[in-house]
Amino acid sequence: MNLPTHVRLVEVGPRDGLQNEKKPISVADKVRLVDDLTAAGLSHVEVGSFVSPKWVPQMAGSTEVFAGIQRKAGVTYAALTPNLKGLEAALESRVEEVAVFAAASESFSQRNINCSIDESLQRFIPLLEAATTAGVRVRGYVSCVLGCPYEGAVAAERVAVVARELDAMGCYEVSLGDTIGTGTPGATRHLFEVVGRAVPRERLAGHFHDTYGQALANVYASLLEGIAVFDASVAGLGGCPYAKGATGNVATEDLLYLLDGLGIVTGVDADRLIAAGERICAVLGRENGSRVARARRA
Amino acid sequence: MNLPTHVRLVEVGPRDGLQNEKKPISVADKVRLVDDLTAAGLSHVEVGSFVSPKWVPQMAGSTEVFAGIQRKAGVTYAALTPNLKGLEAALESRVEEVAVFAAASESFSQRNINCSIDESLQRFIPLLEAATTAGVRVRGYVSCVLGCPYEGAVAAERVAVVARELDAMGCYEVSLGDTIGTGTPGATRHLFEVVGRAVPRERLAGHFHDTYGQALANVYASLLEGIAVFDASVAGLGGCPYAKGATGNVATEDLLYLLDGLGIVTGVDADRLIAAGERICAVLGRENGSRVARARRA
Numbered sequence: 001m002n003l004p005t006h007v008r009l010v011e012v013g014p015r016d017g018l019q020n021e022k023k024p025i026s027v028a029d030k031v032r033l034v035d036d037l038t039a040a041g042l043s044h045v046e047v048g049s050f051v052s053p054k055w056v057p058q059m060a061g062s063t064e065v066f067a068g069i070q071r072k073a074g075v076t077y078a079a080l081t082p083n084l085k086g087l088e089a090a091l092e093s094r095v096e097e098v099a100v101f102a103a104a105s106e107s108f109s110q111r112n113i114n115c116s117i118d119e120s121l122q123r124f125i126p127l128l129e130a131a132t133t134a135g136v137r138v139r140g141y142v143s144c145v146l147g148c149p150y151e152g153a154v155a156a157e158r159v160a161v162v163a164r165e166l167d168a169m170g171c172y173e174v175s176l177g178d179t180i181g182t183g184t185p186g187a188t189r190h191l192f193e194v195v196g197r198a199v200p201r202e203r204l205a206g207h208f209h210d211t212y213g214q215a216l217a218n219v220y221a222s223l224l225e226g227i228a229v230f231d232a233s234v235a236g237l238g239g240c241p242y243a244k245g246a247t248g249n250v251a252t253e254d255l256l257y258l259l260d261g262l263g264i265v266t267g268v269d270a271d272r273l274i275a276a277g278e279r280i281c282a283v284l285g286r287e288n289g290s291r292v293a294r295a296r297r298a
Numbered sequence: 299m300n301l302p303t304h305v306r307l308v309e310v311g312p313r314d315g316l317q318n319e320k321k322p323i324s325v326a327d328k329v330r331l332v333d334d335l336t337a338a339g340l341s342h343v344e345v346g347s348f349v350s351p352k353w354v355p356q357m358a359g360s361t362e363v364f365a366g367i368q369r370k371a372g373v374t375y376a377a378l379t380p381n382l383k384g385l386e387a388a389l390e391s392r393v394e395e396v397a398v399f400a401a402a403s404e405s406f407s408q409r410n411i412n413c414s415i416d417e418s419l420q421r422f423i424p425l426l427e428a429a430t431t432a433g434v435r436v437r438g439y440v441s442c443v444l445g446c447p448y449e450g451a452v453a454a455e456r457v458a459v460v461a462r463e464l465d466a467m468g469c470y471e472v473s474l475g476d477t478i479g480t481g482t483p484g485a486t487r488h489l490f491e492v493v494g495r496a497v498p499r500e501r502l503a504g505h506f507h508d509t510y511g512q513a514l515a516n517v518y519a520s521l522l523e524g525i526a527v528f529d530a531s532v533a534g535l536g537g538c539p540y541a542k543g544a545t546g547n548v549a550t551e552d553l554l555y556l557l558d559g560l561g562i563v564t565g566v567d568a569d570r571l572i573a574a575g576e577r578i579c580a581v582l583g584r585e586n587g588s589r590v591a592r593a594r595r596a
Contacts, residue, residue, distance in 0.1 A: 003484075181593070183559070184555070184556055184558075184559025184560055185518045185556070185559070185560065186301075186559065186560045186561065187559060210589065211589065211593045212552065212555050212589055212590050212593055213514055213549070213552035213555065213556075213588070213589035213590060214514060214552075214555065214556060214559070216511055216512060216514060216515040217514040217515045217517070217518045217556060219515070220483045220515045220518055220519065221518065247589050247592070247593075251511070254510065254511035254512075257482070257510050257511065257512065258482055258483070258511075258512060258515060260482075261481070261482025261483070261484060261485060261512070262482055262483065262484045263484065290511070291508065291509065291510055291511035291545050292510050292511060294545070295479070295509045295510055295545075
C-alpha cells in the first residue's frame with residue numbers, strides 16, 4: 001500500500017460550487033472567498049468561468065473577481081473557458097490556467113454542452129493552441145466517468161478515449177468527474193486502472209461528488225491507485241443538479257480531514273479552511289455541507 | 299485485494315440510533331421500525347436496551363417492543379444488557395442475543411458507565427455465564443477505538459487488550475466502535491491489523507460514526523482488511539452526543555450502496571430499506587441522515 005506522500009487539492013468551490021448554488025453572490029463576496037481559500041493554503045483555485053451570464057448567471061463578474069483578488073505567489077488561479085471567446089476574456093484577466101470540459105457520455109455531452117463528444121474535443125484544439133501560445137496551461141475535465149444521468153453505466157474504456165484525446169491535445173492534467181456521485185470504490189479503482197493505461201496517472205485527478213455518500217471512500221480508493229490530485233469544494237458548495245436537495249461536490253474540509261489522518265501533506269490549514277467555509281455559507285444562507293465543519297462547531 | 303464476498307449488516311438504528319434521538323417514540327412505532335427493517339432483509343437487528351428508563355428514557359418499553367415484533371426465521375433480535383438485571387429482562391423477552399458495552403478509554407469508561415474498564419469486564423463475566431447457560435449469544439462492543447472525547451488518541455494495543463478479554467470470556471463477536479468518528483482509513487487498517495492479532499478477524503466487526511464524514515472510507519479500509527460485519531443505523535438515526543448537530547452512526551442505506559457497488563452480498567433490499575428510513579424520519583420529524591435516501595427522493 002503505497003499512498004502518495006503529497007496531494008494537491010484543487011478548490012472548485014468558487015466555480016463549480018457557486019455555479020450550482022441558487023443564490024448569486026456579489027463580486028466582493030467571491031473575492032473574499034478566493035482570498036480566504038488561498039490564505040488557508042490552497043495552491044490551486046478555480047476562481048470563475050468565462051461563459052455567457054445568460055447561461056450561468058452565478059458566474060457573472062468573473063473579470064471583476066479576477067481583478068479584485070490578492071494574487072499570492074505560488075497559487076494557480078484558474079477559470080473555466082468553454083470556447084475561444086471565453087479564453088480571450090480569461091487571458092485579459094491574467095489567469096494562470098484555463099479548463100475545458102468534456103463528457104464521457106454522448107447523451108450528457110449533447111444535453112449539457114449541445115454537441116457531441118467529438119465536436120467538443122475538436123472545438124478545444126484551437127483553444128489549446130491559443131492558450132499554449134499565451135503561456136497558459138489547460139486542464140481537462142471529463143464528466144460522467146462513473147455514471148450518466150441519462151445513460152446509466154459508462155464504460156471506463158470510453159472515459160479512457162476522451163482522457164487520452166485531452167492529454168494528446170496538450171492538457172497538462174485530466175480530472176475525472178463522477179458528476180452524479182454514483183461511483184463506488186471498486187469501480188473507481190477499475191476506472192483509474194483503465195484510464196491509467198491511456199494517460200499517465202500523475203496527469204490524472206479525481207473529482208468526486210458525495211450525492212450517495214461515496215466520495216471519500218472513492219478518494220481513498222483513488223489514493224490506493226496512486227492518484228494524488230483531487231478536486232473539492234469548500235463547505236460542499238454546489239448541489240447536484242440531477243438530484244434536488246442532494247449533496248454535490250465533496251467538501252474540501254472533509255477531504256482534508258481524510259488526508260491529514262493519513263499523514264498526507266497538502267499545505268492546507270484546516271481551521272482557516274473551515275472558517276472560509278462558514279463565512280461563505282453565511283453569505284449564501286445555506287447549511288454547511290462539511291461534516292467536519294459541523295462537528296467542530298459543537 | 300480480496301474483499302469479502304458477503305457482509306452481515308447489524309442494524310443498530312432501533313437501539314443505538316433511537317437512544318440518541320431527543321424525541322422518544324411509541325412502542326408501536328418501534329415495532330413497526332423493527333418489522334420494516336427485517337422485511338427489508340436485515341438479518342440482525344438490535345431492537346432495544348434493557349436499562350433503567352430513568353437513565354435512557356428513549357429505551358423504555360423494550361419488553362413491549364420485543365412482545366410486539368413479528369419474529370422472522372433466521373433473524374437475530376438482539377438487546378443491549380449492561381447488567382444481570384437487564385439480562386433477566388432480556389431473557390424473559392426471548393432475545394436471540396445480548397450485547398455488552400466496554401470502552402478502550404479509561405476516562406470514557408468512567409464517565410459513560412461509572413466504572414473502570416477492568417471493573418466493567420469483571421461485571422460481564424457472570425452475565426456471559428448466565429447468557430450462555432440460557433443459550434443466548436453475547437456480542438461485545440468496544441467504544442472509542444479510534445479516539446476518545448476526553449483522552450484524544452487511543453492506542454490500537456489498548457483496544458486489542460479489551461477485545462481479547464471480551465473474546466476470551468465468550469463473546470462470539472467483538473464490534474469495534476469509532477464512537478466519536480475521528481478515525482481515518484490508515485488508522486482503521488492499523489487497528490484491525492493490531493486487534494486482528496488478538497482476536498481472529500472473522501470475530502471482529504466495524505462500527506463507524508460519520509461525524510467527520512469518514513465512515514464509509516473507514517468501512518472500505520476495513521473490507522480491505524477482511525472485516526465482513528458492520529454496524530449501521532437506518533437513516534443515520536442517532537446524533538453524536540459529543541458534537542451537537544453533527545452526524546452519528548453511518549446510515550445503513552449509504553453503507554448498503556457501497557457494498558452493492560462492490561458486488562458484496564448482504565441480502566438487503568435497498569428500496570425497502572430506504573422506505574423504512576423515510577418512515578421513521580417522518581415519525582421523529584427529523585431530516586433523513588442518509589444521502590442515498592435524499593438523492594433517491596429527487
